[in-house]
Amino acid sequence: MTELKIYKELTMIKLKDWTVLNTEATVWQVADILNSQKFVVIDWVWFNSHEVYKFERYEPTDVDSFILSQPKEIREILYREIEIKKQTNARININTVRAALERIQNKN
Numbered sequence: 101m102t103e104l105k106i107y108k109e110l111t112m113i114k115l116k117d118w119t120v121l122n123t124e125a126t127v128w129q130v131a132d133i134l135n136s137q138k139f140v141v142i143d144w145v146w147f148n149s150h151e152v153y154k155f156e157r158y159e160p161t162d163v164d165s166f167i168l169s170q171p172k173e174i175r176e177i178l179y180r181e182i183e184i185k186k187q188t189n190a191r192i193n194i195n196t197v198r199a200a201l202e203r204i205q206n207k208n
Contacts, residue, residue, distance in 0.1 A: 110168075113142060113155040120179075121145055122168060127157050144172060162194050170201070177204050 111130050113121040121143040123130065133140055134149040141147075160168065167178050181200045182192055190196070 109157055109159055110164075111155055111157050114153045115147060115151045116153045117151070118153075119145065119147075122160075127155060130155050163192060163197050166194055166197055174201065174204060 109124075110122045111125055111127055113123065113130065115121070123142050125133070130142075134152060134155075138149055139146060140149050163182075167175055167182075170178065178197060178200055182197065185192055185196065
């Protein structure tokens with residue numbers, strides 16, 4: 101099992117195609133990078149700086165920290181499962197996400 105990392109604050113970057121990236125860089129650092137470089141790599145995603153819709157600082161919840169502590173492939177699957185649950189107005193908490201992770205690991 102992946103060790104859980106507790107994140108204090110993150111900057112969430114939303115691209116125009118609704119891709120969401122997270123970084124520990126501050127908003128000012130992200131702004132400097134976007135202004136100084138045409139192409140950027142954040143969270144292993146390469147994109148044109150003009151593709152950024154918005155970026156903002158936020159404090160991740162326990163659920164966010166748990167998901168962000170997982171490998172990238174697992175994170176993507178967990179985010180998809182959570183999005184489906186949200187559409188059905190299901191309650192999302194750390195136990196819901198851990199159960200989803202167990203299902204994913206049992207499939208592999």
